[in-house]
Amino acid sequence: MIIEPFQYFSPQSLDEAFEILSEHHGEAKIIAGGQSLIPLMKMGVEVPCIVDIKKIPGLKAIELSKDGLGNVSSIKVGALVTYNDIEGSNPVKKNLPLLAKTASGIGHPLIRNRGTIGGSLSHCDPAADLCATALALNARICITGPGLKTRSISADEFFKGPLETDLQDDEILTAVEFPVSAMKMGYDVQKLTLGHGDFPVFIVSVSLHNDGKKFTDIAIALGGVGETAVRAGECESLLNGRESITDEDILEVSKMITEKYDPPSSAELSHDYTLDMLAVYTRKALINAVQMVTG
Numbered sequence: 076m077i078i079e080p081f082q083y084f085s086p087q088s089l090d091e092a093f094e095i096l097s098e099h100h101g102e103a104k105i106i107a108g109g110q111s112l113i114p115l116m117k118m119g120v121e122v123p124c125i126v127d128i129k130k131i132p133g134l135k136a137i138e139l140s141k142d143g144l145g146n147v148s149s150i151k152v153g154a155l156v157t158y159n160d161i162e163g164s165n166p167v168k169k170n171l172p173l174l175a176k177t178a179s180g181i182g183h184p185l186i187r188n189r190g191t192i193g194g195s196l197s198h199c200d201p202a203a204d205l206c207a208t209a210l211a212l213n214a215r216i217c218i219t220g221p222g223l224k225t226r227s228i229s230a231d232e233f234f235k236g237p238l239e240t241d242l243q244d245d246e247i248l249t250a251v252e253f254p255v256s257a258m259k260m261g262y263d264v265q266k267l268t269l270g271h272g273d274f275p276v277f278i279v280s281v282s283l284h285n286d287g288k289k290f291t292d293i294a295i296a297l298g299g300v301g302e303t304a305v306r307a308g309e310c311e312s313l314l315n316g317r318e319s320i321t322d323e324d325i326l327e328v329s330k331m332i333t334e335k336y337d338p339p340s341s342a343e344l345s346h347d348y349t350l351d352m353l354a355v356y357t358r359k360a361l362i363n364a365v366q367m368v369t370g
């Protein structure tokens with residue numbers, strides 16, 4: 076389908092972007108990588124005004140914060156950082172390997188070259204890879220609004236529904252901040268796709284820590300099983316605080332996941348098959364994560 080005509084703006088600063096958003100209130104859309112917005116427009120969604128944020132300085136940075144002992148305590152990833160940039164960043168690979176692994180598995184090389192973290196989270200597809208991993212890593216979403224007023228909310232509060240977030244029309248997601256723990260970490264991400272590089276049917280993103288005595292901060296985030304990516308809180312609490320996690324514990328958790336969550340069936344995949352695969356991939360992700368801290 077041919078895209079309807081639209082006005083195009085390329086602001087050089089956040090201030091200028093907010094002026095444009097205010098002048099075209101409700102009609103303007105931010106564009107970052109364009110990998111979701113352009114396909115939507117090609118499908119007939121009318122966007123009268125596009126605000127391209129790529130020339131705004133400061134949105135491509137990956138910034139590290141350190142604690143008093145010099146250890147990295149958090150990493151702020153700018154909204155325009157692409158999946159390729161994430162995958163290739165040494166500080167991310169070292170401190171947030173789950174984020175690097177997730178980014179490296181998104182779509183095809185072209186998508187990874189252009190797609191941005193800010194675009195993926197703002198687009199809020201329920202099965203998007205980074206939405207699940209943002210939840211698993213307790214990410215906070217940094218948002219700037221008119222007058223350069225900033226706020227930050229948890230990914231959990233940010234995701235509201237399919238393609239719906241807490242962002243207002245006149246706000247821009249500027250960065251995503253991830254806490255970094257000094258504890259030993261285990262992680263994995265597993266997803267079911269119809270073919271190599273396809274959008275996930277569902278995704279399981281797991282992160283956990285071990286303080287030398289017990290397992291803590293168990294995070295099991297699921298995408299594609301509901302209206303937004305979710306944390307499987309009750310299943311996490313079965314494992315949190317345990318001194319050891321056995322294969323039987325993991326089997327119990329993966330069964331519980333399939334009782335509580337329901338990935339969609341399709342012409343290609345039956346409901347029973349998808350549910351069985353959800354159990355299999357949850358189990359695989361947990362086994363791999365636990366082995367990382369115990370093996």
Ligand SMILES: Cc1cc2nc3c(=O)[nH]c(=O)nc-3n(C[C@H](O)[C@H](O)[C@H](O)COP(=O)(O)OP(=O)(O)OC[C@H]3O[C@@H](n4cnc5c(N)ncnc54)[C@H](O)[C@@H]3O)c2cc1C
Nearest residue numbers: 105107108109110111112182190191193194195203204248
């Ligand atoms: C063929 C194909 C395969 C794909 N496969 C996958 C996959 O396997 N896994 C996956 O997770 N994704 C996949 N995607 C989607 C891809 O990850 C997109 O890049 C992502 O959804 C959007 O990021 P973007 O930077 O391209 O955003 P855009 O397309 O530029 O924007 C998407 C939406 O977010 C808004 N937005 C963007 N940036 C901001 C910001 N900073 N502040 C406020 N609003 C903003 C826009 O207004 C728009 O509504 C695929 C896309 C295609 C075309």
